[in-house]
Amino acid sequence: MPILIPVEQVVIPPSVLFAGDTEITLLQASFNLQAALVFGGATTLVPTGGVIMLEGAAFSGGTSLSMLMGLQTLVSVQFDGDTAMAPTARLNDEPNVFPEVLFEGDASLALSAGLTQFLAVAFQSGTALAASATIERQPDVEFTLFVDVLDSAIVAAQAGNIRRYTARALVDSVEVPVRRAVLEAPENTLGMELQLTLARPLLSLITRSSSVTFQVGIWTGAAYQYVTLISGGKLSARQNTLKNNDGQRPADEVVVSIIDPVADRWNRAPRAPVYLYDPEKVPAPTQSEIAQQRVELDGGGFISPVYTPISGMRLRDVLTEAYVEGCGFAEVVSNIPNFPVREASFSLDGGYDGGVRPLLELFAPMLFADQSNRLFVIDPDSPLPGTMLAQPHPQSATRQLVDSLPQREPVNAILLQFQGADTGGETFTERLEQETSNSGQFGTPAYTSTAVTRRVREYRTVAEPLVVVREEVVDEEVETTDWEFNVIERTNRTDRFDALGRKTGFLMTTDRRLPDLNADGAYALLQNVLRTEQLITYKTNPLDSTQDVQDKVTTVESGLVLVDDGFEYLGEPYRIPLTDAHASGYIDPEGDMHTEQADIRTTTEQLRVRGQQVDVEVRVVNHVSNATQRNSTTSRPGAVTIDRSEQTASRTVLLTVPGTDTEGRRVQTFNAGELPADLAKELGLRRLARLNDPPRQIAVDRTFVDLSIRRGTLLRITGRGEASLGNYIVTGFSVAVEERREGGVVAETSLRARELKQ
Amino acid sequence: MSDQFTDNFNVPITYLSTQQVESADSSPIIVKVPAVALAWLSADDDAYVRVRARRNGTADPYVDLATDPIDLTPYDGTTAVFDLVIRTEAVADPVVSRAVQVRRTFNP
Numbered sequence: 001m002p003i004l005i006p007v008e009q010v011v012i013p014p015s016v017l018f019a020g021d022t023e024i025t026l027l028q029a030s031f032n033l034q035a036a037l038v039f040g041g042a043t044t045l046v047p048t049g050g051v052i053m054l055e056g057a058a059f060s061g062g063t064s065l066s067m068l069m070g071l072q073t074l075v076s077v078q079f080d081g082d083t084a085m086a087p088t089a090r091l092n093d094e095p096n097v098f099p100e101v102l103f104e105g106d107a108s109l110a111l112s113a114g115l116t117q118f119l120a121v122a123f124q125s126g127t128a129l130a131a132s133a134t135i136e137r138q139p140d141v142e143f144t145l146f147v148d149v150l151d152s153a154i155v156a157a158q159a160g161n162i163r164r165y166t167a168r169a170l171v172d173s174v175e176v177p178v179r180r181a182v183l184e185a186p187e188n189t190l191g192m193e194l195q196l197t198l199a200r201p202l203l204s205l206i207t208r209s210s211s212v213t214f215q216v217g218i219w220t221g222a223a224y225q226y227v228t229l230i231s232g233g234k235l236s237a238r239q240n241t242l243k244n245n246d247g248q249r250p251a252d253e254v255v256v257s258i259i260d261p262v263a264d265r266w267n268r269a270p271r272a273p274v275y276l277y278d279p280e281k282v283p284a285p286t287q288s289e290i291a292q293q294r295v296e297l298d299g300g301g302f303i304s305p306v307y308t309p310i311s312g313m314r315l316r317d318v319l320t321e322a323y324v325e326g327c328g329f330a331e332v333v334s335n336i337p338n339f340p341v342r343e344a345s346f347s348l349d350g351g352y353d354g355g356v357r358p359l360l361e362l363f364a365p366m367l368f369a370d371q372s373n374r375l376f377v378i379d380p381d382s383p384l385p386g387t388m389l390a391q392p393h394p395q396s397a398t399r400q401l402v403d404s405l406p407q408r409e410p411v412n413a414i415l416l417q418f419q420g421a422d423t424g425g426e427t428f429t430e431r432l433e434q435e436t437s438n439s440g441q442f443g444t445p446a447y448t449s450t451a452v453t454r455r456v457r458e459y460r461t462v463a464e465p466l467v468v469v470r471e472e473v474v475d476e477e478v479e480t481t482d483w484e485f486n487v488i489e490r491t492n493r494t495d496r497f498d499a500l501g502r503k504t505g506f507l508m509t510t511d512r513r514l515p516d517l518n519a520d521g522a523y524a525l526l527q528n529v530l531r532t533e534q535l536i537t538y539k540t541n542p543l544d545s546t547q548d549v550q551d552k553v554t555t556v557e558s559g560l561v562l563v564d565d566g567f568e569y570l571g572e573p574y575r576i577p578l579t580d581a582h583a584s585g586y587i588d589p590e591g592d593m594h595t596e597q598a599d600i601r602t603t604t605e606q607l608r609v610r611g612q613q614v615d616v617e618v619r620v621v622n623h624v625s626n627a628t629q630r631n632s633t634t635s636r637p638g639a640v641t642i643d644r645s646e647q648t649a650s651r652t653v654l655l656t657v658p659g660t661d662t663e664g665r666r667v668q669t670f671n672a673g674e675l676p677a678d679l680a681k682e683l684g685l686r687r688l689a690r691l692n693d694p695p696r697q698i699a700v701d702r703t704f705v706d707l708s709i710r711r712g713t714l715l716r717i718t719g720r721g722e723a724s725l726g727n728y729i730v731t732g733f734s735v736a737v738e739e740r741r742e743g744g745v746v747a748e749t750s751l752r753a754r755e756l757k758q
Numbered sequence: 759m760s761d762q763f764t765d766n767f768n769v770p771i772t773y774l775s776t777q778q779v780e781s782a783d784s785s786p787i788i789v790k791v792p793a794v795a796l797a798w799l800s801a802d803d804d805a806y807v808r809v810r811a812r813r814n815g816t817a818d819p820y821v822d823l824a825t826d827p828i829d830l831t832p833y834d835g836t837t838a839v840f841d842l843v844i845r846t847e848a849v850a851d852p853v854v855s856r857a858v859q860v861r862r863t864f865n866p
Binding site for chain 1: 761762763771772773774775776777778779780781791792806807809844846847849850851852853854855856857858859860861862863864
């Protein structure tokens, strides 16, 4: 009785008797049998996908179960005949669970991966149990101590109120005098940048091939003891200025920028695309898939992708491949949970960091490296609470301190989306894209620079996990600066998706640098001039009930509107969007004008399916002039259908703040990707807490240089009266050392830090 | 009993970060360990940072967890409380950053 079930959910009515020999092959099926099934003859069961659960079945004849994918749970199952069972994998490493199973005949169990629980299982005959990775050593429970061991002479020298510093640059081990040195360790990057103003303006002192070491020295009472801040740095940019003071005296200046090798290492990419995958969860690539990924070489030949299977792959495996094998760090130290990872890819252009960042981004980790070339990937939101170890940063060490609390987004619930063990359909991974484009000639008013950072979601199917079937931009930040480096526009766009992975709209805010009527028309800092919110709705395809079609797209623009009280139009003060008023030169600071927030425009697109064509009806209503701007209907070829079953890929759980349900819900969505459910929930709750109470940011200009401060240093910062402002983690810092004209050296440090929260 | 290290406020510990002068001991840090039979409390063997421990509330001598792991079998099923002290060794460089793992392990 061979039965081939190719797709979709298997539905077998209860109380079925398969009296003869039975062979069931389930291809990509979700197989869930909770019925009193009796297989009287020899049975072969080969499900290749989905979730396996057998409850109340009896296999009387010889049985062969080969379960290639999926969770396996056997409850009250009886195998009377000889049994051979080879289940290989489960999603997210869930265990095989065998409660109340009776093997009366000879049993052969080859469980090639995963943890197995046996509860009330009886083997009554000869049993061969080959669990190759099933009974695992219980993992270690651990935490990491980061300790900066300080030389006692340095500590003593930094303890006094009067300190002496110096700085030196060693170029190929030869000291090159500098007038000014500024070392910057920016936030959200790994490396550091050094800007040196040479004492002797000679271009030949530092070339592209030079190896630059930068050290800051601190006087210990007998000599300067030098702390190396950059070693092996390379020239990245240079500025040579020729000028004459008083028209005669040369006052040339050579400023060089040095990047440290860590920053360069960060950008490394493999020589061929590398794909890591867990063979127990993702099928091996086919020849055609490999062929699709090939890159042709200009001189002939190919670069073929490298597919590396890692059984039971976890985050540490990917981090090691990316940062140790790829970027060249000696070791990766991380406190991020070592969760299972289905696949990861490192492309020629995205590099190693681009491949692993999507896995880390949900934790917003801090990354820093030490002198031993170890990379630390630290989730700063899970530190030790209390004050037992944070280094004190007293008020006396502060020249200026700015303590800012970011804007909170009050919500009382969060929709957590994650991939559960029982979801099929599409999966996705994310990648970060960053690009900068310049237009116009540098130094002229026509010059602008636009920096774009976007998070892109790559959707794949469980059947072909290495093939990207579609891409969606999740969020995007665009910042435009003018020729004088003023930020003239910043837009933030966040796209929204439903549980089926369908786009449901976006929210975009636009800040622009426009004249401020309250400041005599001077250019204000960025003003939030426009807010665009789009909502996309779907409905069932009238021609095919298994599919959805896009129904309506509503886009509402609101923002700052200029109201001219001195000029009436039809009995009302004249109103015009502030951006339009600025573009047309209408703003008059001396006029009787003010601005107010108001709805500006609503655009509605209604789609109607007509077989191979779609009718699109567009209505645009201008709320400022209270008039319809556009009302048109066009027909376009194509379809706008979406197959629900293919996109069903995630589970959605509502997490709430206790006690706030009666106030009505204000909900945000948080997508945890393929994280396991418990970890996804933990991160979702953290996200909920952060939205309501974001961590404070602190910027400190210190009185003295502290050479022991680095990214990741924990500080207990105090304010007036030594009142504690809390515990903070340093996210970036800068050190500036400059020779004064009247002699001596001035050294300054500033740092940025983020409040630690549980 | 959660299966992770916690501090004296029962908050999970995933990492600690500190700065300390060479050749010195830190103040005791109270750490709670979910004890199970056959497991040991141990730490990495590091040239510059030694982690020493003793049972909280006792006058026992501190032992170096890298060379003398503490057997957790006697405390099976309980949360054992220990005092940890970080001892730094002499360094030649002005600042030496180290990462040392403290673990409950079955293979010390």
